[in-house]
Amino acid sequence: MLDVIVVGAGPSGSYASHLLSKSGFSVLNLEEHKEVGKPVECTGLVSQRVFSMVKSGSRVNDVTGATVYFPGGGSIHVEKTEKTIVMDRDSFDKDVSAMAISSGADLKINARVIAVKKDSKGIDVTYRENGERKNARSHIIIGADGINSRVRKELFQERPGRIVSAYQVDSAHRMEDQDSVEVYLGSEYSSGFFGWTAPSGNITRIGVASYRSAAIKHFLRLNSRFPPNKIIGINGGSIPISHVKRTYSDNAILVGDAAGIVKPLSGGGIYTGMVSASHAARASIESLESEDHSSRFLSRYEKYWKSDIGMELAIDGIVQRYLFSMRDSALRNIYDILSKPSNISLINRLGDIDYPSRIVFAMLIRNPSLVGHLLLRR
Numbered sequence: 001m002l003d004v005i006v007v008g009a010g011p012s013g014s015y016a017s018h019l020l021s022k023s024g025f026s027v028l029n030l031e032e033h034k035e036v037g038k039p040v041e042c043t044g045l046v047s048q049r050v051f052s053m054v055k056s057g058s059r060v061n062d063v064t065g066a067t068v069y070f071p072g073g074g075s076i077h078v079e080k081t082e083k084t085i086v087m088d089r090d091s092f093d094k095d096v097s098a099m100a101i102s103s104g105a106d107l108k109i110n111a112r113v114i115a116v117k118k119d120s121k122g123i124d125v126t127y128r129e130n131g132e133r134k135n136a137r138s139h140i141i142i143g144a145d146g147i148n149s150r151v152r153k154e155l156f157q158e159r160p161g162r163i164v165s166a167y168q169v170d171s172a173h174r175m176e177d178q179d180s181v182e183v184y185l186g187s188e189y190s191s192g193f194f195g196w197t198a199p200s201g202n203i204t205r206i207g208v209a210s211y212r213s214a215a216i217k218h219f220l221r222l223n224s225r226f227p228p229n230k231i232i233g234i235n236g237g238s239i240p241i242s243h244v245k246r247t248y249s250d251n252a253i254l255v256g257d258a259a260g261i262v263k264p265l266s267g268g269g270i271y272t273g274m275v276s277a278s279h280a281a282r283a284s285i286e287s288l289e290s291e292d293h294s295s296r297f298l299s300r301y302e303k304y305w306k307s308d309i310g311m312e313l314a315i316d317g318i319v320q321r322y323l324f325s326m327r328d329s330a331l332r333n334i335y336d337i338l339s340k341p342s343n344i345s346l347i348n349r350l351g352d353i354d355y356p357s358r359i360v361f362a363m364l365i366r367n368p369s370l371v372g373h374l375l376l377r378r
């Protein structure tokens with residue numbers, strides 16, 4: 001009987017596997033694809049906090065600024081001293097996975113989990129490895145298997161409530177400004193979310209995420225701002241922007257995208273996924289040491305991650321609902337307020353891609369009229 005089976009070798013699964021193996025527990029990490037890190041469905045924009053968790057050579061560019069475009073042609077530019085990293089997501093995932101293997105995790109690729117059953121003694125997992133049906137048993141299972149999680153389907157029967165669809169390309173277009181990402185707000189470029197560009201040398205990642213309508217429609221409009229016939233790769237996918245109500249069960253834990261533990265304002269899930277993985281590893285270790293794998297015991301996992309990032313995700317979720325359901329006229333009003341020099345310098349000082357609520361609170365205190373615009377959405 002294994003201590004833990006981790007399903008999925010994305011950043012959340014590999015990081016949980018690493019932390020558990022490093023502490024001496026037996027870990028089987030199952031990954032359905034033939035290669036960790038492929039296919040890439042990500043812009044690869046993360047804070048330095050992510051790189052303090054993993055030593056990785058996947059950094060391709062550092063950005064310090066962001067230009068936000070509003071409907072009607074207005075734009076604001078914000079600048080941070082702290083760098084945000086644009087990374088090569090494929091090699092980042094491989095680096096986290098390599099770390100897990102070095103710590104002793106047993107990774108099996110081309111190994112797709114097809115059934116998960118709980119019985120009185122633990123968890124029974126059926127998977128297909130290179131076409132061959134196999135079984136493994138463990139005390140605990142960690143579902144790190146992304147938005148369409150099989151573990152969640154079999155043991156939790158709940159889906160994240162809010163999901164956006166994203167469409168992104170790699171364009172062979174070199175942005176003149178390599179130090180800034182761009183964000184596009186308004187109905188032209190998204191319904192309920194936003195469009196973006198991220199410079200990474202000779203390639204620019206151009207994407208759109210949309211809540212209520214197909215992202216491709218908005219993407220075509222955004223892409224028409226850039227030179228034609230430059231697309232060298234297309235990717236995309238779904239991003240959960242709200243988490244499931246319960247992220248633990250008897251012998252089971254959900255982390256990262258599988259649980260919907262993602263930043264609701266940006267759709268960024270690498271940092272939050274790895275934070276949830278670290279709390280999952282801690283709760284699993286305590287559970288294995290106490291020989292108690294009950295739902296009651298594992299409920300501490302949810303307490304751990306929520307006391308760390310739960311409040312941030314809750315506040316950002318509320319702001320996301322208001323901000324991204326605004327009409328263009330309302331966004332123009334927001335622009336009028338944010339573009340004041342004093343507000344720009346506040347954003348420069350307090351902006352943080354992992355903890356945006358700080359700037360939201362500071363803005364609302366300094367500009368009480370924002371509350372009215374947010375609530376009335378006009």
Ligand SMILES: Cc1cc2nc3c(=O)[nH]c(=O)nc-3n(C[C@H](O)[C@H](O)[C@H](O)COP(=O)(O)OP(=O)(O)OC[C@H]3O[C@@H](n4cnc5c(N)ncnc54)[C@H](O)[C@@H]3O)c2cc1C
Nearest residue numbers: 008010011012032042043044045113146256257268269270
């Ligand atoms: C277009 C796009 C751009 C994005 N940009 C950013 C960004 O810039 N910054 C950021 O922080 N986040 C970004 N995200 C979100 C980010 O990609 C995810 O939040 C992140 O990948 C979550 O990591 P994870 O390990 O939880 O899940 P995943 O990375 O989805 O990993 C899940 C793994 O489980 C495997 N798996 C699934 N089912 C099974 C099964 N049955 N058996 C075995 N293995 C299985 C999958 O193959 C996969 O390897 C973006 C997402 C999209 C779609």
